[in-house]
Amino acid sequence: VSIIGMSLQAIVAITMLIVWRWSGSLSAMSALWLVSAGLPLWMLVAVMFYCRDLARREQEDLDEIARHSGSDSALFDRAEDLEQRPAARRVAWLDKFVVPIFTLLWAAIHVTVSTLVLRRLDGVGTVEMVSPSQNVLFLIIAGFVTFLFSYYALGMARVQAWRLLRSTGSFLLINTLAIGACVGALVFAWQGYSSLDRAVAWVIPVVGIVLAGELVLNFILDVYRPRVPDQEHRYSFDSRLLNIVAEPSRVGHGLAETVNYQFGFEVSRSWFYQLL
Helix, strand or coil, rough: CHHHHHHHHHHHHHHHHHHHHHHHHHHHHHHHHHHHCHHHHHHHHHHHHHHHHHHHHHHHHHHHHHHHHHCCCHHHHHHHHHHCCCHHHHHHHHHHHHHHHHHHHHHHHHHHHHHHHHHHHHHHHCCCCHHHHHHHHHHHHHHHHHHHHHHHHHCHHHHHHEEECHHHHHHHHHHHHHHHHHHHHHHHHHHCCCHHHHHHHHHHHHHHHHHHHHHHHHHHHHHCCCCCCCCCCCCCCCCCHHHHHHHHHHHHHHHHHHHHHHHHCCHHCCCHHHHC
């Protein structure tokens, strides 16, 4: 799924590049760099899933050897202490070093690209778009496919073993929203109102800068966050803000439980709360 998502992300990025070069849309140019920034995220998640799968197979082999040899499982616990499990050691190395470094590098990519886009927008005057009505069709198809795949990934992420897909699914849904904004900008340009295209082009890099700030904050908090045994660890590259946008219903359920606890009765079952 991660490899398919990475391929889809690349196809959408190429589509945005074609739309930008064909129509000259500034919003398509901004969205192109936002979509392209998702490629390393899918790649990291694919590598982490692969390494986890190797570690799982390694543990199954050790358990199988223990059952057939009749050895005490403590022997294999000592084997872990002696670092005789390379696959498990590789997973621990990824979690300890690669993930924090990737988080900072990914934040730097967002800041750098967003800054360059903003500078380019500041130096570009009014752009006369070419064939905006024809380019809308390409963006609608790309946005529809990314919308479906993002919710597919988010649905899989509800299973704990596939939780890594939550970050990629949330980011892909933000890409869908950016594509939708570009569609609106092209439709308005088709009707002779090109000012929306520049406004969307300015908003998208600002979103990238906000995301970079959250990634750095997640990195800092992750350094001091205690590791509690048997508690699910949320990686620093998994944006909370993007996840709120992608799955607002989960936030609503959490808020409902808090309100019910504070008031002492099921406020969330009232017609007003459900309407809200």
